[in-house]
Amino acid sequence: MNHPQRTPTAADQHPSEPRYLEVTHEVTNQPRPLENYNLYQQDTALQEGVLREGAGHAHDQLTDYGAWAGLARSIELGHQANAQKPALRTHDRFGHRVDEVSFHPAYHELMAMALEHGLHSRPWTHPGQGAHVARAAKYYLHSQVEAAHCCPITMTFAAIPSIRQQPDLAALWESRILANAYDPRNLPDSEKTAVTIGMAMTEKQGGSDVRANSTRAYPVAQEGPGQAYELVGHKWFVSAPMCDAFLVLAQAPGGLSCFLMPRWRPDGSKNPWQIQQLKNKMGNVANASSEVELRGALAWMVGEEGRGVPTIIEMVAMTRFDCMIGSAAGMRQAVAQASHHCHHRSAFGARLSDQPLMQNVLADLALESEAALAYTLRIARALDNQHQEHDRLLTRLATPVGKYWICKRTPNHAYEAMECIGGS
Numbered sequence: 394m395n396h397p398q399r400t401p402t403a404a405d406q407h408p409s410e411p412r413y414l415e416v417t418h419e420v421t422n423q424p425r426p427l428e429n430y431n432l433y434q435q436d437t438a439l440q441e442g443v444l445r446e447g448a449g450h451a452h453d454q455l456t457d458y459g460a461w462a463g464l465a466r467s468i469e470l471g472h473q474a475n476a477q478k479p480a481l482r483t484h485d486r487f488g489h490r491v492d493e494v495s496f497h498p499a500y501h502e503l504m505a506m507a508l509e510h511g512l513h514s515r516p517w518t519h520p521g522q523g524a525h526v527a528r529a530a531k532y533y534l535h536s537q538v539e540a541a542h543c544c545p546i547t548m549t550f551a552a553i554p555s556i557r558q559q560p561d562l563a564a565l566w567e568s569r570i571l572a573n574a575y576d577p578r579n580l581p582d583s584e585k586t587a588v589t590i591g592m593a594m595t596e597k598q599g600g601s602d603v604r605a606n607s608t609r610a611y612p613v614a615q616e617g618p619g620q621a622y623e624l625v626g627h628k629w630f631v632s633a634p635m636c637d638a639f640l641v642l643a644q645a646p647g648g649l650s651c652f653l654m655p656r657w658r659p660d661g662s663k664n665p666w667q668i669q670q671l672k673n674k675m676g677n678v679a680n681a682s683s684e685v686e687l688r689g690a691l692a693w694m695v696g697e698e699g700r701g702v703p704t705i706i707e708m709v710a711m712t713r714f715d716c717m718i719g720s721a722a723g724m725r726q727a728v729a730q731a732s733h734h735c736h737h738r739s740a741f742g743a744r745l746s747d748q749p750l751m752q753n754v755l756a757d758l759a760l761e762s763e764a765a766l767a768y769t770l771r772i773a774r775a776l777d778n779q780h781q782e783h784d785r786l787l788t789r790l791a792t793p794v795g796k797y798w799i800c801k802r803t804p805n806h807a808y809e810a811m812e813c814i815g816g817s
């Protein structure tokens with residue numbers, strides 16, 4: 394029997410070489426991932442800053458935290474938390490309103506890590522020399538793993554100075570706000586020993602200018618600080634809508650006032666605070682932000698009637714401080730990624746990190762990052778020294794300036810760092 398003739402291939406002509414198509418190329422000149430390193434031990438500027446600003450006692454704790462933040466698994470949690478957007482479910486399948494947002498399990502794991510390590514509580518529960526500095530340094534490490542979930546951590550931390558302006562409400566809430574635990578269940582706060590706090594100021598017609606707020610507050614019985622009101626209106630940008638309670642601005646008969654509004658009423662029924670939809674954000678993906686309507690939501694007045702802005706500004710000021718930490722942390726991680734890449738990548742016969750022009754770029758990036766950190770830690774020390782007039786005034790003046798400048802510079806800094814990485 395005649396066999397059909399086989400067509401010769403390139404492999405037949407070069408039998409000593411691997412089969413063609415078998416191995417297309419060897420991967421070279423690509424850096425290994427930056428993981429399993431200690432973010433604290435590798436950050437000389439941070440170690441020096443912590444010492445300089447009075448938190449040397451936190452060195453060992455920060456070393457441990459830096460090791461956690463650099464683990465491949467921790468870094469992977471950050472990627473996972475952002476891989477899928479939070480999803481809103483307004484009703485259950487039987488038609489009951491639930492207003493529930495679900496997140497990737499990695500988001501919850503990161504939340505638990507932050508809250509169990511007191512990133513929202515430590516300077517309030519253990520004030521004293523270096524308390525804010527140590528917390529800022531730890532948060533700086535934590536935020537480099539994943540920044541979006543830090544929003545509810547910051548708001549919970551920042552709510553304390555505002556809530557303390559209403560001591561009867563603080564007595565009910567403070568110990569649960571400051572508990573070092575995470576309870577994400579969609580249950581009345583009365584069934585929880587640990588709660589998180591959000592803020593709701595912005596409305597469609599005005600975000601910066603909150604005096605334009607149109608949400609109204611109707612007294613249930615008595616009027617005034619600590620009394621119950623029902624809120625009717627809307628809020629246009631409410632982040633972390635699964636927080637257990639929110640500080641809300643609304644127009645009371647005596648003017649714009651601040652209220653504490655839980656997601657559930659004390660009788661265990663759902664407070665009529667209804668999520669309309671989630672924002673479709675480009676960044677900050679792991680964290681949900683929502684548009685809501687208030688249909689007689691029960692809330693208690695915090696601080697004096699008509700003094701809503703001065704009351705909530707205490708919280709806003711602390712969130713501004715945390716924005717400095719988060720943005721400085723973003724810069725630091727950008728420097729780490731760019732330097733790592735350039736150290737392991739060659740072009741035109743030399744390592745990128747040995748090319749003079751690249752050295753200029755990396756030095757500029759490092760300088761700006763370290764300046765942002767130094768500024769932030771100095772403000773942290775000022776927060777630790779509020780008994781001194783100089784530091785009190787410094788906090789008041791330098792926090793908004795630092796927040797403005799560091800947050801403004803961070804995207805440009807990231808853009809330059811990304812350019813170092815080229816198209817990889």
Ligand SMILES: Cc1cc2nc3c(=O)[nH]c(=O)nc-3n(C[C@H](O)[C@H](O)[C@H](O)COP(=O)(O)OP(=O)(O)OC[C@H]3O[C@@H](n4cnc5c(N)ncnc54)[C@H](O)[C@@H]3O)c2cc1C
Pocket residue numbers: 591592593594595598599600601602630631632633677682
């Ligand atoms: C990721 C994210 C999360 C948020 N989470 C929350 C939240 O949890 N709770 C909440 O209440 N809000 C939240 N916001 C809303 C945010 O607080 C507002 O977007 C912000 O206050 C700006 O308000 P606005 O969007 O109405 O802009 P506008 O106030 O309309 O401002 C538009 C522009 O005009 C500028 N501008 C304003 N006034 C002046 C002036 N006098 N002179 C010159 N320029 C001026 C502003 O700087 C801005 O560039 C969030 C926003 C983002 C992006």
